[in-house]
Amino acid sequence: MERIDTDILIAGGGIAGLLASAVLAEIGFDVICADPVPPVTDGAAAGADTRSTAFLMPSVQLLERAGLWPRLAAHAAPLRIMRIVDASAAEGALETADFVSDDIDQPAFAYNLPNWLIRREVLAHLQTRANAQLLAPCRVEGMLARSSGAIVTLSGNRQLRAPLVIAADGRNSPLRKAAGIAAKKWSYGQKALVFVVHHPDLPHENVSTEVHKSGGPFTLVPLPDAHQSAVVWMATGPEIAALNTLDDAAFAQAATARSAHVLGALTLVAGRATWPIIAQQAARLDGPRLALLAEAAHVIPPIGAQGLNMSLADLAALAGLLAEARNAGQDIGAPALLARYSRARLPDMAARIAGVDALNRASMASAAPLHGLRRQGLKLLHGVKPLRKAAMFAGLGAGARQAP
Template sequence: MDQIDVIVAGGGVAGLMAAMAFAHRGQSVLCVDPVPPVTERDAEGSDLRSTAFLMPAVEMMREVGLWDRLAPEAAELAVMRLCDSGGEINEIRESADFVATEIGQDLFGWNVPNYVLRREMTAHAEAMEGLELRLGTGVANVLPRTGHALVSLDDGSRWRCDLLVGADGRNSLVREALGIDVRTVRYGQKAVVFAVGHDLPHQGISTELHRTGGPFTLVPLPDDPEGGHRSAVVWMETGPKAAALMEMDAETFAAEATARSCHVLGPLTLESPRRVWPIVSQEAQELTGPHTALIAEAAHVMPPIGAQGLNTSFADIRALIEAAGRHALGSDEMLEDYAKARRADIALRERGVELLNRAAMTDVQALRDLRRQGLRVLAGLGPVKQVAMRTGMGL
């Protein structure tokens, strides 16, 4: 049996970041995942999403030396624009700009295509001293003990570690092995995810439009080499509507997307295949077990609103690293410190995103009008608006 300080189950963005963070502080780390990451541009049809990183997450990537690899292919996020288009006519009737400089920040963060993110994170992790990646190898069994955790991998190897980090997604094997239940909320929604080209520059503005069914969000992507402007889109809709959108031919779909966007960037052209993702909220009832911590989607899943999902995951990693700096690695004290630091924040963000999603879904005109009034009030209350921005960024 092999001995190591930390095993990270899950080689997605959060798992790789956790592995790099522990290796950066001098721990020996093994990171495993049964599925190798999508790292090539010509394979982007397998993962069309991009990830918006708020500045606290960017700072974490700078600390481990990763950010310089990502910066050349990232698009800045300077303004978060919320729009209500919930009138009888599909047009913007209220909008509010949340500007990073209003809270003393140059930017809210950066948006990075996921295939770039996985490619560069994998390359950087492979080069880090003390970190071993086994992508294509998964966890087969977990047995927590008093002094350590025993982890069996599906390649037949067996390991003993001081700390097991469960970053293995919403269907976490690690969480299941610990017997931890989850609270799940299903909204009857799906997200249609794709990339578009457009005539007008996005100017670093992420635009979220609310009508019915859920938000329609345009997130800046880097311009293409020939000078065209591009954005990633997350279009949340009811299940039947999402299914209908997926059945449309490309030209019809692009016209529907342009109309839903209220033409804020001009005509949209589809520049990628479409993929559809179910929308749920999920929250683990416990964040820890013996010598084990849950992070990211093993601990919490939330709808893709306000860039909260993965940035909440990075806050998990920060809290776990800080707890490891105060207590023995994998000890009860360390894990309780971590759980105490994260419980309230995760619950707050889960409930907040759930509330925003339900407000965005409504097709009741009176509630849509109320949503418009709420946006107007928020836009006019400077101190409240600043608190909302700081809270959203995790400052």
């Protein structure tokens, strides 16, 4: 049996696990990331993740400190305006509210990149780091927590010892379940269609647009090509199933209608992938020699770019505590330290899950009186400058600071 020693094992090689590997390696830890499936780094290959991720500014700052952002910035589309459009009026009139990054002295709210490309660039970065390694395919088959460290059994007849294991192994996290950490889960009866569109009539002008009607938002997120956008179309399960029966031309017509024509006619470039919409919240983020990260800790609907950015807020908090402990000569997997991590993240995590839950339920509303309330709420939020600025800072999340 091969025996491996490292400072930190990260279980899960999705975007969150790879980014965690890069951030923790940058601050001097020896890191091994194990994933059952090798990452797909070609957008045209089978199994490529066709979704995109918008990195909010606090996340961009974390990636800058890790030396990652120069690799990603060249491929990113800045999101300088967040536009919310209510298209629920029977007469077809649109209620539009623009939230502009200039109003809070930010160059952009976020920068958007395709997920497969993020994996490609982060992997290339990790290959330049002697203290970071990806094992894939490699499955975590068991973990034994002891006072001196964790002993982890890996596939391929390998055993690993580390002071700390980070579970970034997804919403159904085997490590979370093995540690006995409960997770509350609920469903909305929704699914999301993810795809890329071309809109030759109008450029996106770095505006991310959420169109609300009923069933869930239809979101157009800019890509580097001014005439291409990534789309997340949330609707009820039966609606998504019906849309998936359409050929590309009919589907593009349906997408154009649902977009309220805000970018003119849409044609399908890539996709369609379907994802279930759920929310999930772990009761705590720590276990013996174990820290939960990303979807092992929380899952939310894809609204307001909160999902992965919450994960990077987890990572920033954990990395700070680990560096502090190491510099003080302390155990990086000590129960007290991991409990501090959990206490630090749980309030913000719960607040964001509750906020996105409320937004999603409002976007699902189909009754006309509820549409009216949603419109009035949007007018109030956008029309009162202090409320508008507070909402923009709140959306940016941890690390954003409101000017006095």
